[in-house]
Amino acid sequence: MTRAPSSRRLFLKSSATAITGALLPIQLPAADGKGSAGGKLIAYVGTFSSPLQNMKATQVDLPPGNGKGIHLFQADRTTGALTAAGIHEMGTSPSCLVLNRAGTHLYSANETDRVGANEAGTVSSFTVSPENGSLTLLNSVNSGGKGPTYVSLHPSGKHLFVANYFGGAVAVLPVLPDGRLGEATDVKKDEGVIGPRQATNAPPGSFAFSGHDQTHCHMITADPSGRYVLHVDLGLDQIHVWKFDASKGTLSPNDPPHVSLPPGDGPRHFAFHPEGRWLYSLQEEGSTIVLFDYDGGTGELTSRQTLSSLPPGYAGSNFCSGVHVSPDGRYVYAGNRLHDGISIFAVGKDGTLTYVTEEWTRGNYPRSFTFDPSGEFLYCCNQRADNVTVFRVDRSSGGLKFTGHYTPVGNPSCVVFAELAG
Numbered sequence: 001m002t003r004a005p006s007s008r009r010l011f012l013k014s015s016a017t018a019i020t021g022a023l024l025p026i027q028l029p030a031a032d033g034k035g036s037a038g039g040k041l042i043a044y045v046g047t048f049s050s051p052l053q054n055m056k057a058t059q060v061d062l063p064p065g066n067g068k069g070i071h072l073f074q075a076d077r078t079t080g081a082l083t084a085a086g087i088h089e090m091g092t093s094p095s096c097l098v099l100n101r102a103g104t105h106l107y108s109a110n111e112t113d114r115v116g117a118n119e120a121g122t123v124s125s126f127t128v129s130p131e132n133g134s135l136t137l138l139n140s141v142n143s144g145g146k147g148p149t150y151v152s153l154h155p156s157g158k159h160l161f162v163a164n165y166f167g168g169a170v171a172v173l174p175v176l177p178d179g180r181l182g183e184a185t186d187v188k189k190d191e192g193v194i195g196p197r198q199a200t201n202a203p204p205g206s207f208a209f210s211g212h213d214q215t216h217c218h219m220i221t222a223d224p225s226g227r228y229v230l231h232v233d234l235g236l237d238q239i240h241v242w243k244f245d246a247s248k249g250t251l252s253p254n255d256p257p258h259v260s261l262p263p264g265d266g267p268r269h270f271a272f273h274p275e276g277r278w279l280y281s282l283q284e285e286g287s288t289i290v291l292f293d294y295d296g297g298t299g300e301l302t303s304r305q306t307l308s309s310l311p312p313g314y315a316g317s318n319f320c321s322g323v324h325v326s327p328d329g330r331y332v333y334a335g336n337r338l339h340d341g342i343s344i345f346a347v348g349k350d351g352t353l354t355y356v357t358e359e360w361t362r363g364n365y366p367r368s369f370t371f372d373p374s375g376e377f378l379y380c381c382n383q384r385a386d387n388v389t390v391f392r393v394d395r396s397s398g399g400l401k402f403t404g405h406y407t408p409v410g411n412p413s414c415v416v417f418a419e420l421a422g
Helices: none
Strands: 041-047 069-075 082-089 094-099 105-110 122-128 135-142 146-153 159-166 169-174 186-189 217-222 228-233 238-245 250-260 267-272 278-283 288-295 300-308 319-325 331-337 341-347 353-360 366-371 377-382 387-393 400-408 412-419
Touching: 041 094, 069 094, 082 400, 094 146, 094 412, 105 135, 105 146, 105 159, 122 146, 159 228, 169 217, 169 250, 186 250, 217 267, 228 267, 238 267, 238 300, 250 300, 267 319, 278 319, 278 331, 300 353, 331 366, 341 366, 366 412, 377 412, 387 412
Parallel strands: 146 217, 319 366
Antiparallel strands: 041 069, 041 412, 069 082, 094 105, 105 122, 122 135, 146 159, 159 169, 159 217, 169 186, 217 228, 228 238, 238 250, 267 278, 278 288, 288 300, 319 331, 331 341, 341 353, 366 377, 377 387, 387 400
């Protein structure tokens, strides 16, 4: 595999907040009814974006961003190629997106920490046009903290969970019948002892340091049953488990309320296996994957395996990004920034992982990646290369083969897909 030179770690100082007046309409091609597997497949790419020219009168704290908001593309189901289909302009870094199960509404975490005097981020809701996938803003609400970096939906679709990176707060927002978001029904703020700057399991020669300066909630999602909600705090080196009251939209600590990862390793993202019995946690600074047995009846996590997210022999700094389990449950994929690769692991009958291979992302600083709905393609957001690259998935071996498709997008952060009616 041919690799590109490593790049320096650039610290993206996220800030905060959505401005509802900054969203501009877009025009997409009319649906023509052609295509396979239910019609057109639309890819929404969230980005880090800077304030729009017409927003200069309003003060907004933001990280530097080359994106323009939420970029829309039509995906070719045969080749995986993306064709530009419009931009829903937002100057507030919609860095994480989630669609409801029906594909009728999209929600964005706007990774900012202040608009004017309001020191908080926001989350926005949109309707999705069934004809062409275009977005219409419904509303934006307070995210319950600064720098919202992750959003997910409860299995019922009636609540949205938000992880706010700065200050370590998570929130529950009700999803109203028309898809709008209500004000938070619960907000929890993490407290505890911040982990050390040096990760316990850092690769040899690593200077990786990102989130051990304060509490940092990086991801939140419900378990498959919806009875429990889990979130990671990178600064505290913990995975928190909450009991969820769906009737009230509130969280209460589980017993035990959290599990701890090795000091300084920094849990960032996790993924449940399709069977629901195993959870794989990815540590940003320690560059490890930890396998936990998960008890869906009690919400309890028990660690059983720890291994490097990097290929054997790697030395130097690395920052992990995302972790995913293949739809068939046979492979786990882990993103490595600075190393700029995706490592692939086979899943054993007992859930344990065995390293298989790696694939260069053909870009710089892979912030996230995801599978298309068919599981045939993997799309990678190379944040600092300003592109999205496409790989074909070999389902028998788990391997990735680059398709040759590069899509230019300024500072891409995530990709989600909507399947439109034929």
